[in-house]
């Protein structure tokens with residue numbers, strides 16, 4: 334999801350006239366609303382994208398809302414993506430953050446794809462190994478790809 338409250342995240346407009354906490358609340362609540370209303374997808378990409386545009390120490394994710402997102406998508410056989418573009422945006426981490434990946438695992442999630450969100454040829458595959466290492470470290474045994482919308486699991 335690239336916009337919230339009708340505002341493109343990249344523009345920064347979401348963060349005007351509200352606290353960062355309120356902006357995150359709007360983003361995750363709207364994301365939950367979207368996954369409840371729209372089912373025609375296999376993977377939820379870069380789940381905490383909002384943090385790529387603004388983050389501050391001490392302002393955390395909304396785990397209660399994210400749990401509800403996972404309670405919605407996991408039984409449908411939908412997964413999440415690890416996206417390595419955070420490094421391109423000076424975040425120094427993958428998206429979503431480790432705590433969200435751990436939550437997904439705790440809740441029984443098993444479908445994770447990895448993408449570099451390259452936008453340019455030279456970034457294709459960037460930091461993919463780091464994403465695999467993180468998955469293994471958290472205890473995931475497989476990474477997923479899709480063929481004709483059917484998941485295929487590959488041992489890490």
Ligand SMILES: [Fe+2]
Pocket residue numbers: 335378379450
């Ligand atoms: Fe995106």
